Amino acid sequence: MMKKENSKGILGMCIGLSVGVAIGAATKNMGLWMPVGMSVGLVLGMSFGSSDEE
Numbered sequence: 001m002m003k004k005e006n007s008k009g010i011l012g013m014c015i016g017l018s019v020g021v022a023i024g025a026a027t028k029n030m031g032l033w034m035p036v037g038m039s040v041g042l043v044l045g046m047s048f049g050s051s052d053e054e
Contacts, residue, residue, distance in 0.1 A: 013045060
């Protein structure tokens, strides 16, 4: 089973990847926006996930 603390990071990464793909498709620069969206989503998911543990 997946640990609960990792689920926020994975969810954020999926949302960020979706946004990155949408921006990449609109600007026709998929190679840039896919990793940017994924990394921003992962960072935001981990930061929002850590506030629940306190």
